[in-house]
Amino acid sequence: MSEVKSSIEKVNGFIEKVNGFKVVGVHAGLKKEGKLDFALIVSETPATVAGVFTTNQVKAAPVLVDMERLAKKQTGYRAVAINTGCANACTGQQGIDNALETARYVAEKIGCAEDEVLVLSTGVIGTQLMMEKICSGVDLASTALGDDWSTAAQAIMTTDTRPKTASITVTKADGGHYTIAGISKGAGMIAPNMATMLGVIVTDAVLSPEKASTALKTASEGSYNRIVIDGDMSTNDTVLLLANGQSGVEMTSPEDEKQFQIALNKVCVDLAKAIVRDGEGVTKFITITVHGAPDNESARKIANTIATSPLVKTAFYGNDANWGRIIAAAGRSGVALDPNKLTLWISPSEQVTDLSNDSLMLVSMGTPTNYNEARATEIISAPSVVVLLMCGLGDGWATVWTCDLSHDYVSINGSYRS
Amino acid sequence: MSEVKSSIEKVNGFIEKVNGFKVVGVHAGLKKEGKLDFALIVSETPATVAGVFTTNQVKAAPVLVDMERLAKKQTGYRAVAINTGCANACTGQQGIDNALETARYVAEKIGCAEDEVLVLSTGVIGTQLMMEKICSGVDLASTALGDDWSTAAQAIMTTDTRPKTASITVTKADGGHYTIAGISKGAGMIAPNMATMLGVIVTDAVLSPEKASTALKTASEGSYNRIVIDGDMSTNDTVLLLANGQSGVEMTSPEDEKQFQIALNKVCVDLAKAIVRDGEGVTKFITITVHGAPDNESARKIANTIATSPLVKTAFYGNDANWGRIIAAAGRSGVALDPNKLTLWISPSEQVTDLSNDSLMLVSMGTPTNYNEARATEIISAPSVVVLLMCGLGDGWATVWTCDLSHDYVSINGSYRS
Numbered sequence A, B: 001m002s003e004v005k006s007s008i009e010k011v012n013g014f015i016e017k018v019n020g021f022k023v024v025g026v027h028a029g030l031k032k033e034g035k036l037d038f039a040l041i042v043s044e045t046p047a048t049v050a051g052v053f054t055t056n057q058v059k060a061a062p063v064l065v066d067m068e069r070l071a072k073k074q075t076g077y078r079a080v081a082i083n084t085g086c087a088n089a090c091t092g093q094q095g096i097d098n099a100l101e102t103a104r105y106v107a108e109k110i111g112c113a114e115d116e117v118l119v120l121s122t123g124v125i126g127t128q129l130m131m132e133k134i135c136s137g138v139d140l141a142s143t144a145l146g147d148d149w150s151t152a153a154q155a156i157m158t159t160d161t162r163p164k165t166a167s168i169t170v171t172k173a174d175g176g177h178y179t180i181a182g183i184s185k186g187a188g189m190i191a192p193n194m195a196t197m198l199g200v201i202v203t204d205a206v207l208s209p210e211k212a213s214t215a216l217k218t219a220s221e222g223s224y225n226r227i228v229i230d231g232d233m234s235t236n237d238t239v240l241l242l243a244n245g246q247s248g249v250e251m252t253s254p255e256d257e258k259q260f261q262i263a264l265n266k267v268c269v270d271l272a273k274a275i276v277r278d279g280e281g282v283t284k285f286i287t288i289t290v291h292g293a294p295d296n297e298s299a300r301k302i303a304n305t306i307a308t309s310p311l312v313k314t315a316f317y318g319n320d321a322n323w324g325r326i327i328a329a330a331g332r333s334g335v336a337l338d339p340n341k342l343t344l345w346i347s348p349s350e351q352v353t354d355l356s357n358d359s360l361m362l363v364s365m366g367t368p369t370n371y372n373e374a375r376a377t378e379i380i381s382a383p384s385v386v387v388l389l390m391c392g393l394g395d396g397w398a399t400v401w402t403c404d405l406s407h408d409y410v411s412i413n414g415s416y417r418s
Helices: A061-072 A092-110 A131-142 A149-155 A209-221 A254-277 A296-308 A310-317 A323-331 A373-380 A407-414 B061-072 B092-110 B131-142 B149-155 B209-221 B254-277 B296-308 B310-317 B323-331 B373-380 B407-414
Strands: A003-007 A021-026 A038-053 A077-083 A117-121 A164-171 A177-185 A198-203 A238-243 A285-293 A343-347 A360-364 A384-390 A396-403 B003-005 B021-026 B038-053 B077-083 B117-121 B164-171 B177-185 B198-203 B238-243 B285-293 B343-347 B360-364 B384-390 B396-403
Touching (some): A021 A131, A038 A198, A061 A092, A117 A238, A198 A254, A209 A238, A209 A254, A254 A285, A285 A296, A296 A310, A296 A323, A296 A384, A296 A396, A323 A343, A323 A360, A343 A373, A407 B407, B092 B131, B117 B238, B209 B238, B254 B396, B296 B323, B296 B384, B310 B323, B323 B343, B323 B384, B360 B373
Parallel strands (some): A285 A384, B198 B238, B285 B384
Antiparallel strands (some): A038 A238, A177 A198, B038 B238, B164 B177, B177 B198, B285 B396, B343 B360, B343 B384
């Protein structure tokens, strides 16, 4: 039987080499103080690409360019260029021209056609790309490509405090093995449906365009689309999956495909959770699970409403098990609930299905239990807290990951541009 | 012709006497340090009552009791009792029993039937009313009733920093005049659709139940339902309109009715704006107006999305004219927009229709104008700022009033129960 070996590395330099991919992050001059701000990821051979993009109707120029390219063809891609410091959003035709020029210049430098390059941007909205700096970044990066993903992960950071990387190696029953590795950035403007999130995931497995698209969509739905920092959604969110087939490993059975999906999900979930853990001003990682909703979509709506509630988030920040705010948020989610059937647990375990001795039931059938307030405060004071709301209506369920709302969030976002 | 004289008083003690109403606020012991925490409003003669209530599906016991009473009859009411310190929400049958007992005890003390009394509560969710204290509050209040509304306005405050009162006197063409006066509390958990808002408005005009309901619904829609502090919605929101007819003035023409509606709107808008101005941690009053949307409902959706965006709110707090966040929020509102038709103005004037010399266009047709950043910062640093977003799609429009998100908001809500 096949065996999945999983290794998730969250510190610099621990993504193992992925066959046929070269990467680097450099300082192009978009950010101050010599910080890395431009990343280049190159596949030595043409790669199949799938993409998921922001659903915000105001889309940045690179998003528009990439969406158009991927709609035309999903194969033959050679590179992805990513800059921080400028979102290239609300920049009109000049923004589109600059995105196209970035791709063209990368193509010139690495030796491919200009429509074989994709571009991503993140940063402030409404300013034009400084093309001289972008070009100098391309010059630097194209001559410094290597196997060290850590500089690329650093170069895509904005208000992130640490780079986010994850990788996994899958060994098939026949002994063939392939790697999936990815980098992400996030930190603020995070909400379900792809929000200020950039992610690039590469694999040396052989994938068809259809398989790549289905797998990425499925993985994103259960990872990037399940995280909430502040409920805002960005103009630039993009996750790309590049598969260059250099391991020679094909998915020849439904079991192979399932194994790939599980591995990709794991990479995406780890990257998504890393984004929440590094959210702006975050002091607490919060898992919100809703069970017993009329259906999964309702469960998700309830979970999202709780996760985006400023009153819930500030209570968590204050280590206050103020469950009334959780119940009140559920009540305004728009889903038909029976208040007298609501049961609420909190737990310090990240396994939400594990209502062990560590868990505490705060509310039963709509009214508070005679719980120990000191114990509730102890649980809510932990760096990771699980909230489980049972609606008692059906078998719909959903989990979202979120964080608290702190003084630092306000400080960071009150002075982002200064 | 008739003339409307309007006087809006925002400090203690300036509501003029309203014929046939007696009020008082006392210290029942629900709050610490002798703070006023129980208000009683009594009509000497039976009054017609209209009510609007929270749409949160988790409704507090007093909301359920009042809704049931008003569904049965809208006339013959004699009193409204309001406590702070305890929301009486998520309190099960005991909560209902306590709400009913409060009404019964008030009825006994002022001499009326128990179903002629309505009850309102605000405070922490999930604790039971301390009935001994409630009863001592009723004892105190029922013997201290008078014409001074300021103590009542103080007694319904929670995290409010100041009482909110408004009144207006209308003089009809025939010389008859009547008064509309109201008190409100708010401060946090404020969102469209009646959120953590209590309001009691009284008038000595003669109103039928139908007229009272229509007038209150119309006025609430353009006032209380247009304010956003944090997007949360409470279990307790209630606005009541009591009309005891003691002025003897009837609405005998469509013009009379229109005049009453205008006056009631004015009282409600002033109370609603006062709630935003006194929002938790507020440093800035923000008017968001959306024009040119496909329809009014779409305009409102866009305006609400902007108003609840933590990134927009923190930028305002930081005096940062980071308009990209406003455009990005509009883009994720769910309304179909054309990014290339968006125009954005900011103005220090509260008259949003007045795009005078003071106003500044930041974005034209989706891209930034060559505006003066220093001027933008100057406008955004004012205590009151207007944002006008023109969508260029239709004639739908909406205005909502909101505030910034500050360090103090986090402090207040991180330690609300402690």
